Amino acid sequence: MTVNGNSVDTVRELLASGRLDLPHPGCGATADRHRALSGIARTMPVGVARLAEAHCDAMSILHEAGTAPVGGALYGVWASAGTASLSGDRASLSGTSPFCSGLGIVDRALVxxxxxxxxxxxxxIDLEMRSSITFDTSGWSTVALADTATGAVRFDDDPLDxxxxxxxxGWYLDRVGFWHGACGPAACWAGGTLGVIDVAHRLGASDPHRRAQLGALEAASWTLDAxxxxxGNEIDASPDDRVAAQRRARSLRHAVERTCSDVLDRFSRAFGPRPFASDAAxxxxxxxxxLYLRQxxxxxxxxxxxxxVECTNPDSETR
Structure with missing residues (x-):
C-alpha cells in the first residue's frame, strides 16, 4: 500500500491551522465538535477525516486523563485487540496491534x-525513530481508505516510558468519555455521506424518478445533521451518565449507519454506473x-x- 501524499499534507494542514482543536465532548459544545468532524468528511477525502477524527479523539482522551499531549504532534488511537503486552516489570512492550491507521503518518499513538x-x-507512544516498532500494511487489500495507511504494528521489546x-x-474502556468518543466516527460517516448527496445535487434531476430520489436524499441530509x-446536546446535558452515554452512542451509530446506507443505495439507483465510471473522486x-460504515x-x-450490556470497543476492529 502506498500512502497518498495529498491526504497526508491535508491532515498536516488541518493540524497546523488549528482546525483539529475541537471542543471536548461534554464540555458544552459537543454538537459543534460533531459538526466540525462531519464538515471535514464532507469536504475532504474521507480518509483524511478518519485520521483527523482519531487525532481529535486522542486529544480528548488525554484531556480526560489530565495528561498533556506532545505539542504539534499528530496522534492516532490504536485500540484494536491484539497481542501487544507489557513484560512483568513494565520495562518493555512486545506483540502485535492490528488495524492501526496512520502508519508512517502519525507522530504518536495512544496504544x-x-x-x-x-x-x-x-x-x-512516540513513533519517531523507533527500530523496535515496525509497520506492515501489506494485508490491506482494498482501495477503500487506502490513504489511511492501515495495518499491523509490531513491537519488539520496545522500551516503555x-x-x-x-x-x-482498564481506564480507557471504563470511562464515560469512551462512549462520547464513539460518536465521532458516526459524525464522519455522516459527513462522508453528505458529500455523496452534494454530488447528487450537482448531477441534478432529469426525470420524476430521479427527483424523488433526490428528495429522499435531501431528507436524509436533514436527518443526519439533526x-x-x-x-451532542444530550452529551452536554448529562456528560457523566455512563448508561445513557452507551445507549446514546450505540443508537446514534445505528441511526447514522442506516441512513447513510440508504443514501448510498438511493444514489446508485438514481444515477446508475456512469458517475462512478467517470468521476474518480x-x-x-x-x-x-x-467500508467506513462497517466500523x-x-x-x-x-x-x-x-x-x-457492556461489550468490546465498538471501534475495536478498525480504530
Whole structure:
C-alpha cells in the first residue's frame, strides 16, 4: 500500500491551522465538535477525516486523563485487540496491534496493550525513530481508505516510558468519555455521506424518478445533521451518565449507519454506473464511506442497546 501524499499534507494542514482543536465532548459544545468532524468528511477525502477524527479523539482522551499531549504532534488511537503486552516489570512492550491507521503518518499513538495482569492499559507512544516498532500494511487489500495507511504494528521489546502511561489499567474502556468518543466516527460517516448527496445535487434531476430520489436524499441530509446535533446536546446535558452515554452512542451509530446506507443505495439507483465510471473522486468517496460504515458492528451493538450490556470497543476492529 502506498500512502497518498495529498491526504497526508491535508491532515498536516488541518493540524497546523488549528482546525483539529475541537471542543471536548461534554464540555458544552459537543454538537459543534460533531459538526466540525462531519464538515471535514464532507469536504475532504474521507480518509483524511478518519485520521483527523482519531487525532481529535486522542486529544480528548488525554484531556480526560489530565495528561498533556506532545505539542504539534499528530496522534492516532490504536485500540484494536491484539497481542501487544507489557513484560512483568513494565520495562518493555512486545506483540502485535492490528488495524492501526496512520502508519508512517502519525507522530504518536495512544496504544491499548495488556499489562502484566492481562488488563488493558493505554500508553502514549512516540513513533519517531523507533527500530523496535515496525509497520506492515501489506494485508490491506482494498482501495477503500487506502490513504489511511492501515495495518499491523509490531513491537519488539520496545522500551516503555512510564511517564506516558495514560490512566490506570482498564481506564480507557471504563470511562464515560469512551462512549462520547464513539460518536465521532458516526459524525464522519455522516459527513462522508453528505458529500455523496452534494454530488447528487450537482448531477441534478432529469426525470420524476430521479427527483424523488433526490428528495429522499435531501431528507436524509436533514436527518443526519439533526442526529449529530441532538446527540451532542444530550452529551452536554448529562456528560457523566455512563448508561445513557452507551445507549446514546450505540443508537446514534445505528441511526447514522442506516441512513447513510440508504443514501448510498438511493444514489446508485438514481444515477446508475456512469458517475462512478467517470468521476474518480466520487468512486473513491463511495468506496471509502461503504467500508467506513462497517466500523458499526450491526446487531451486536443493537442488542447491547436493549440489554445495557457492556461489550468490546465498538471501534475495536478498525480504530
Amino acid at each position: 491499548s496493550v495488556s499489562d502484566a495482569t492481562g488488563r488493558p492499559l493505554l500508553i502514549d 512510564a511517564d506516558r502511561i495514560v490512566g490506570c489499567p 442526529l449529530l446535533a441532538a446527540a 466520487l468512486a473513491t468517496r463511495f468506496a471509502d464511506v461503504h 458499526h458492528h450491526g446487531e451486536r451493538e443493537l442488542g447491547a442497546i436493549v440489554d445495557g
